[in-house]
Amino acid sequence: MKRFFGARARRVAALCAVALAACALTACAAGDEPARNLAAQTGDDATATVTFFSPMEKANPDAENTARTASDLTIAMAEEQLGVTLAYRTYTAEDYQDKTYDEVCLDRVRADQDDLYLMNPDAMVALGKEGRLADLSGLSCVQNLREVVKVANTVDGKLVGIPQEVVAYGLFVNKDIFDECKLELPNTPEEFLECCRVLKEKGYDTPLGANRWWLETFVFAQAYADMYNGGDVAAEVAALNAGEARYSDYMRPGFEFLKQLMDAGYINAENALVSEAFEGAGEGVDFMAGNTPMVMAYWGAANTDTAYGNPSFNMQVIGFPSAKGQMPVVSMTGYSVAAGAENLQGALDVMDVILSDEALKVYAETNRVISPSMNVQVDCVEPLRPLSEKVEADTYVLATNAGMDVEQWGNVCLVVRDLLGGASVDECMAKLDALQDAAAA
Template identity: 25%
Template structure:
């Protein structure tokens, strides 16, 4: 019988087999799936963020799998329980994500190297009440302030107000001119009265984090002067709002400002993208005016979204690599410019191309930052503090509740279930 090993074809097969043996098996990429409620950002993740990560991590493939915002919490919970959820979990701030961690669905991130890139206040939204365990990486915040129509300010020879008295002087001049609504906001949906009203101007009165933490430990009450004064200023907005503002919804207010019919819009930085698309005039932003004579300014730089790791992920190391990359200056720069109005929470000084977004984020250098005072711990009971704030803030602006009554209603509601306020 002839020696088959001498046959050219056989020798070729043997060479291929030997080469494969020496080079080892071809390894498949780790594939990560991201769960998120930000379905409007899908193109940004797919076209900008993920390609940048995969360029520096060619051994990891990432897919973005969003769920509509209204369905996210329940759908994510169901997938986590069924073991079918993605590897990376977009985290809402505070209690919703805390419950996922307590239920064992999120990985403890205390030892994640990238966590060192974030200040303590940014971490608060995704850690246990005692601050000992971190379960999501801070990702982005939104900042409160006021957006204004630059053409109207130029036409009426107005300057950007820095103090409370200057703010109301500007509003008076706009009202006196009579062509434009001085302040564009409605109270029909209620939440904007609290979010763009109370939580916007209030930190200057309760001294940001100092006051927020005092509410949690019970050493401050909503009947105290800082909260009554906040409502007192809010009550002064009524004469400058559009006639019929009580029936004006959030989208209606956005449209009125976009059409150039109003001069100043109490805002969250997330409104920047809407006005970039809808408004055909140049607009700017100014920070919440400080009470007269106060030197230090405070802004609400509210933690909005984080990212955690599914504790059942089949690729935990790859998921950690992604989070560590999210803690980098590269990600911060990409995200801030791709989604103007949502600001990275890391310590890097990021240059943002959108001029209004850059104006908002520049206030971090000038003012002390805090987060909305109803979000941590204080909205767990009944009545829910966040929902109560919506209601009383709207009523104060409408003139159906006095500032003193608003503070008393909030304090009474909180004391019904929260022990530190029962002293």
């Protein structure tokens, strides 16, 4: 699943959305501060209603909708099988003005306003720790989930969210440019830096197009490559939560790497700080026109008729550089049920239908994405094969792990923005330490 943010980004999403009609994908909430860490109705003619809060637009749940998204198709399955109606309650920036989707979710769950939610990781962690989300571990669909999905969405021993897709971020490379410059695709940070050096010498002023959302993918790839690929994840997370290990020690190499890219002019930090995803110098049009050799984005951006679909050149999507080679960065946004939901059982029943293998197959085949079910496999477009092979071999790092006391996806994004704005690496590490200390307190 993907990340929802502001109005300008939703205009971009209209061009590249492959799952949720009014969702856009990014790295953290659109705010400037880091995140702190059925019963059926009675009566023979009554139809049970489950209320669903999400960024999706569907004004009338009874209306015929021939252009439903993949998510809507699975919800239609639930409506038919269970005899319920999903009543959509929709977030729009116009309705909530300066409040982000996350802030509105927090308010609505705490006030028990809805039954079912589509939720970002940081909001899920906060609400899970407050005990406001139902434990989903008893659902039938859970037995088919990939282990990574359960790890990423478990808070205090409870499975509080399940996605309809696993989102893998990767490095989108213009392979034709690399071939012309006699460059191999980079595996390690050192190889990546050398590629950037050669590309700049060959006249590519900005070898890596960047925006203000996704540069943290480079940090996660380097910080957690060992943990999620051979390490004892449970023990290392426990040490972080206890303060025996520091997030700053894990992440310093990644921040130092980004600083090198900035200082050498391989990314345009000033432009990246104010650029939305798929926009700005070095991204979007520049990448598709062959003027910028590399950008970072998520899996669905490579599909046909999306942001980087059908390029005129040979595009390859690979993992980010790490000591263990090319490393996909995985995040996920989940469906959650409010523990205080008026129609709790109905919402759980809906979850079991829309997250069944049957529904997930419909979703994955419609959107050509990675399914959270280990039983659902979908062929991907050719440029995604390198990234797909890594994920299917369980080679990746998690950027959303609900078991960590410090929310990762949003907080690290914001600290990376500090770096782009001129903060030193030491200042960024101090901010990570402060977040960890606050979580412990």
